[in-house]
């Protein structure tokens with residue numbers, strides 16, 4: 001498996017590679033926009049070119065790379081202006097991924113905001129479908145990876161059936177896939193702690209969605225237990241999922257070429273205030289699990 005992490009691009013998009021190399025990652029994921037603001041400066045042609053050149057330099061060591069879309073977007077929103085903003089933001093995100101020469105873009109499906117799951121899912125499917133049509137010429141190779149969610153609040157995507165519904169109604173063919181987040185799937189109620197539980201969850205995923213839809217993973221352990229529908233990430237092996245669960249993923253030959261990214265806390269501080277960079281520690285933990 002290709003193991004990496006979400007990395008910072010502060011100071012410039014090409015810093016993603018510098019930061020990924022520093023932690024010993026085989027693959028990276030980053031945000032091209034802030035999650036705190038709707039507006040983002042367009043990526044200049046010069047910056048896009050620099051990113052592509054840097055990606056080519058690292059082509060043998062850091063790949064395949066993934067963009068995570070901002071999560072202010074909510075195509076499940078019943079508010080017209082919020083929906084419109086979300087829609088335009090999504091089209092922009094898809095085009096930005098194509099602009100930097102990447103293919104995989106992870107997005108959170110959205111929330112129904114108490115309008116009901118069916119209503120929310122229908123609105124989301126309609127929005128993504130339209131966004132894919134609008135970017136058919138500008139970003140034909142970009143694949144939207146719908147992320148499995150924990151189900152906090154009115155978030156959708158915590159049942160495999162939600163994602164199956166979206167994939168069916170978006171009708172995007174190869175332009176729609178899934179990002180499998182271990183923490184979210186687990187707190188949503190699907191056990192992955194043992195080989196037996198993992199096999200059953202994967203069989204269920206295959207039955208409802210189809211395993212070939214999985215394009216990438218988020219590797220996070222969980223601060224909360226099975227079925228709590230809470231989304232709090234813990235270091236690998238230190239949470240409720242545990243090492244045995246992650247061993248199932250990294251040793252599954254079906255995922256040999258798939259990228260998996262950590263979204264676990266970046267640093268830990270001891271009692272004396274000494275900080276430890278945790279991405280290298282979590283990557284080492286995962287690599288030790290490979291048999």
Ligand SMILES: [Zn+2]
Pocket residue numbers: 068106107108147
């Ligand atoms: Zn995410």
